[in-house]
Amino acid sequence: MSTLLELTEMLRQREQTLLQGGGESGAERQRKLGRLPVRERLTLLLDPDRPFLELGLWAAEGMYPEWGNVPAAGVVTGLGWIEGH
Template identity: 55%
Template sequence: MTTAETRRDRRPLAEPDLRDATARVLAEEARLREGGGPDAIARQHAKGRKTARERIAALIDPGTDFLELGLWAAYQMYEEWGGAPGAGVVAGIGTVASRRVMVVANDATVKAGAFFPMTIKKVLRAQTIAGQNHLPLVYLVDSSGVFLPMQDEVFPDEDDFGRIFRNNAVFSARGIPQFAAI
């Protein structure tokens, strides 16, 4: 019988330890789903705006699931700037009008929805999955643009900010529907 071993002394991880570890992971996932946190969510609501997750919930068909991708993206990165939970964007597959779609929603509770380098990687990953599976893309845009203190890291590699727009053109040529709501 195989046992999970995580300690240096190779003793099996005890069941209470697994429960504690699971509880910590679930608590951290709940925190990540809050994006910029309760105060940032309250500021969005005070402006009469919905959060990214609320916009997604309003978009997808009632009673259907949303398969989120990359919740842990940018985890513990950009701490010198206050962090970027979920890379500041919520992405995943949902059902709209009975059709599976890829949804990408900027999380304005995280630095006004600004793009960090990992935000771009996450959006590109969502686009790749959509392209491979011929899924329509729905962009729920609420972004201040590029996170300016890191703009020098957003454009210099082959999978940079401009690649997102290149992919938009490729998807258009392939007949993959794309929609943006601002």
């Protein structure tokens, strides 16, 4: 049986993988299409000194194995600040 600390670390590691989305190959594919990866676009859009609360990072976790899994169901949603609003 795993300890709480081990389980927490496992979740943190999986979260880091999910935050990478399609990984470097996905980011490169977006750049070839003339687009920035979504989290880079969010960095440019959102106020840098304010937090961004991502919702749905774990959506579709474990689903779509035939597609190699789809982190966050291929969608980034959240709450953030834009020009102080």
